[in-house]
Amino acid sequence: MDGWLRGLNLSAKSRNGMLICVKVLFSFARLQNCLPAEQMTAAEQLKKVKVKSYENVAVFTPDVMRKILHAAPPHVIPILAIGAFSGIRMAELNRLDWSAIDLERGIIELRAGQAKTASRRPIPITQNLRAWIAPLLPKDFVRVRHHGWMSGAARKTRLRMRALVCGQLDEPKPVLPEPPIPRCPHCRMEMELIATIKPRGPPRHPHDEP
Numbered sequence: 671m672d673g674w675l676r677g678l679n680l681s682a683k684s685r686n687g688m689l690i691c692v693k694v695l696f697s698f699a700r701l702q703n704c705l706p707a708e709q710m711t712a713a714e715q716l717k718k719v720k721v722k723s724y725e726n727v728a729v730f731t732p733d734v735m736r737k738i739l740h741a742a743p744p745h746v747i748p749i750l751a752i753g754a755f756s757g758i759r760m761a762e763l764n765r766l767d768w769s770a771i772d773l774e775r776g777i778i779e780l781r782a783g784q785a786k787t788a789s790r791r792p793i794p795i796t797q798n799l800r801a802w803i804a805p806l807l808p809k810d811f812v813r814v815r816h817h818g819w820m821s822g823a824a825r826k827t828r829l830r831m832r833a834l835v836c837g838q839l840d841e842p843k844p845v846l847p848e849p850p851i852p853r854c855p856h857c858r859m860e861m862e863l864i865a866t867i868k869p870r871g872p873p874r875h876p877h878d879e880p
Contacts, residue, residue: 672716675688682719685719689713738750739751741836742827747765748805751799751802752799752803756778756795756799758793761786762780762784766780770784771803773795773800777792778792778793779793780792792842
């Protein structure tokens, strides 16, 4: 059993989860009289693997979070603000829709099918969270995860915000439109600039003084 778990090449946390699933399977088999009740299984004799502590996990300071929110486009701000100021798990955030946000009562209502614990859980909306999401609430029913942060289309935005936080980007550079390509009015082919003729004054008479 231990060799099989090691051969899965899983992380310590995933390996412990797989061990729990195997133990549940053997317990069900014992209840169905498929295994002897007095004998321990190989899975029950194994101990969980020690999971490393997350000591190097970075926490955004208020100043850094302010920079991220100011650098994010409007359609990305709601999922950033809700994730930062409400404590909702990422899996729960992926299941959220705008109908769960009730600004009048000041709560985000996680339904039983959305919460990890499979039970309804109201999340209070703090004042800073309200200030960020209130101006951005859409009129129509839109899922939060469709607002770009979790989609592949937001990859450039995530990289840009990471560069801003890491100090690799000072401020957004304006994108200037490319000048139009001159074309011949008759054949519509591209014209190439050969020389520039400087403007000249009116012709002078030979007897005029220089």
